[in-house]
Amino acid sequence: MSASIPYPSQNSEIEQVKRIVGKYFSIYEIRLTPSDVSFYVRSAFSDVDQSFDALRRELVPQNFVPMLTLESGQYVIHVMKTPHTRDTNVVWNILLLIGTLCTTAFAGMSLWAGYVGINTLEGMLRADVVIYGVLFFGMPLMLILGIHEMGHYLAARRHGVKATLPYFIPVPPPFLFGTMGAFISIKEPIPDRKALMDIGFAGPISGFIVAIPVTITGLYLSTIFPPAITDGGGLILGTSIFYEALAMLVPFTPAGLHPMAIAGWVGLFVTAINLLPVGQLDGGHILYALIGNNARYFGYAAIFAMLIMSFLYPGWLFFAFLVVILGLRHPQPLNTVSKIDTKRQIFGILAVLILFTSFVAIPIRDADVSFRFSSDVTEKPVSKDGSVSFTMIIKNEGEVYTRYTVKLVKVRLSNNNATIPDNGFESNISVQFAFTHGQDVSLVSNYSVETPRIAPGDQVTFDVSLQIAIKNYSGYNFVKAEFVAYPVGIENKDESIVFTISLPG
Structure with missing residues (x-):
């Protein structure tokens, strides 16, 4: 005391x-x-x-x-x-609610604009983008979060425990989802472990139940109204076991999620985060109700796990710090004698199942834009008229639709198979460059082209023709021509091919 x-x-x-x-x-x-x-x-x-x-x-x-x-x-x-506590002012609840409605609406507008291929601020502020952003993301996400917190609030009221209305946490751009969730403040000690289980479990299960139809609807909308195809890159949401199970009902592509499916994803992820068995999180309440003071050891383990996972996703380091600030030790309920019944033990088991099936170790990551740039033949003799052609293949081995730039970057004379020097084009050589292909490969400059958008797993094949005129190649046996390919706008993800062209003896 x-x-x-x-x-x-x-x-x-x-x-x-x-x-x-x-x-x-x-x-x-x-x-x-x-x-x-x-x-x-x-x-x-x-x-x-x-x-x-x-x-x-x-x-x-x-x-x-x-x-x-x-x-x-x-x-x-x-x-x-009873220790004296100040009465809460509902004005703060209202102001934070309005702020979060605005930030989640803006997040929804951004997600919807990206989904339909709008990439300008003017386009994002169009009335239809605002409406669909709110309808398909802002409202579903706020519904999930609100139902979650009202589950806590109503359970607290049922047990005669004074609690505040939800405090929503708005987060302005560039944060992707517009909010870091919500919480209620318990103004009185928890009566016993039964009440602790009921109050702790009511929020996650309520939000979880709402998130399921939101997610299924969003996945369905992703299939009947697919996204505009944009260039590769961007962010990919990691998927949990439960999300993948829902996707068995409605197949989806991680890079093409409808904003409502993203709202459902956020709802499931927030549920899993809250069920981590640490201190003042819902999972901390539930585990304390199950095993009492021994719950603190699981809390220490969870913090250690977050520190390890921060090597995979740095955001876990911030979250671990936040949880430590909130406190790792759980306060005792007023009745330290009571035990929980079988029904509430089942609640605890369900909470553990939801945590493990909804948790994502890497929630957000860069999209995989890997590809393979190859040719069936990389060495050919030049013809009598000075021309030579090669076949190139680009296979999209990533997970998003991607266009690729293919560029001739180096042409050098050589008398062996040594690496091409880094100083570009040999002034002694004149090169004419042409691509021929039936899939609308477009010329960008004299020495570069762009492929059409290639679906994940697909490939394009095209020919490149070089017309070579050399003023003097005495003492040289080869011309080496190096081509590079990379996703449009992502030049640091390049692959190269060096073609060796044999000169007449």
């Missing part, structure tokens, strides 16, 4: 508390301590938990807080004055 909270010092208060305690328990000893009044009792009823809950509900409105412990086989009820 905290010595800073005074016990009821006036005789009249002690008598008042004694009278109320005596309604529910048989008192055989009273002790005054520096922090409280302790009543050694026997239950007047067969159900100790029920008796204590009735006592609590009568004492709390009169500004007294009881705590039931079992000490040396004796039931002891410690009663202290």
